[in-house]
Amino acid sequence: MLEIARFLGVPESAVFGVSTFYAQFKFSPVGRHILKVCRGTACHVRGAPRILDEAEKQLGIKAGETTEDLEYSLETIACFGSCALAPVMVHDEDVHGRMTPAKVREILGKAK
Template sequence: MTKADVQDKLKEVFSHFHGEQQELIPLLQETQARFRYLPAAAMREIARFLHMPEATVYGVSTFYAQFKLTPLGKRIVRVCRGTACHVRGSSKVLAEMEKQLGVKAGETTEDREYTLETVACIGACALAPTMTIDSETYGKMTTKKVAEVLGDSSKAG
């Protein structure tokens, strides 16, 4: 993405804000929604727009887990690590997912196809252990089903 692309997209994001310091978090959220992560160049522009030090913008972005400083994959895989899923073996599902994707939780595959994350509970405890790929939920997961759901998701896209 060129500097001009970043600036064009940001111009549009900034048009919804007044440039006040208390807008930092919503501004970061909207920027992330646009880019799917927070590019360093965007954070510099945000600091300028809000008249605050770049270190403050960077500090807030790294403090909250919702903000991603590296590009996300095309698909987001989330393995539930809540209690119900944990007692039914979610750590084995996660380990198998890490093995098949070749990344650890929190990382993105080199081809940017998948980002692997963990979540506390997705509200489908009856189906534990659960996981999601984008908006699709997969229940009663086993290590054997991991390859199957990854195959499904690649056909979907």
């Protein structure tokens, strides 16, 4: 961030402010694969907590964490915009709707 601030000629606090505002900027390494579980209202009422529990169990990490081997990062999102498919999980670029804990195991089993 220091180098960026110097390069842009702006205060370090400005770079820090931008980098902490956007979730896309990370301060620690992320996994090669990203698993996102939607926690929006529609997904929540249709079972998202069970989907997140199963993903955490299968990966051995909590939401917001990355596996030690840097294979997976587990994230939650507020609404993916596909509420009709709730509950929704996104594995890298693949969107999976009407998720169940069994489908979480199946998807992660095939990916490993």
